[in-house]
Amino acid sequence: MPACRLCGGIYPRENFIHGIGPRKDVCVRCGVEHKFVEAEEVPILYDPSTTTARMTLLARRYSPFLWVILLWSAWVTVLSGIAVWGLASAVLLGLTTLALIPWFVLSSAAYQAKLARLSADYARPPGH
Ligand SMILES: [Zn+2]
Known part of the structure; x- marks a missing residue:
């Protein structure tokens, strides 16, 4: 580039x-x-509203991963020592983490479509 x-x-x-x-x-x-x-x-x-919309779309796409990391950190530091709640929350967090990967793959087409709607059309000029 x-x-x-x-x-x-x-x-x-x-x-x-x-x-x-x-x-x-x-x-x-x-x-x-x-x-x-x-x-x-x-x-x-882009004008500021389009920039905000693009950043919001990007944040919605990747924020579940940050939440899962945050929740696993909270589980390790707080919930892992509690007998029943620790196990139940670990199972719930594990299922959420496993469900996140198919969700990410399956929602990629919708994300690309929304991003294309917020992107400017670009025609490469001849010679470039
Ligand atoms: Zn410059």
Whole structure:
């Protein structure tokens, strides 16, 4: 992946503006900040609401893994010493952990569809 020569950020090719001279190897954010392009010309530079929606979608996708790690940590530190509740909660946590993997695989298509709805269309220009 190329690096922006102004900010040094490394992004996929679609996050760069096109052109020669001062516009060469400039990311869309630096392109808008340095007035090489207008914000309307670069749909890949998302507005704040789209950015929030994308981050929310990403958080909903991966947060169950953080919750499971957190719950296992709580189980190890607190619940493992309690006789009946420790075993019951371990079984429940184990089933949740095992169910998480098929859920992650089966929901990937829905996640990709929702992310595509929040992504800008990008047509690679000829020669790139
Ligand atoms: Zn940049």
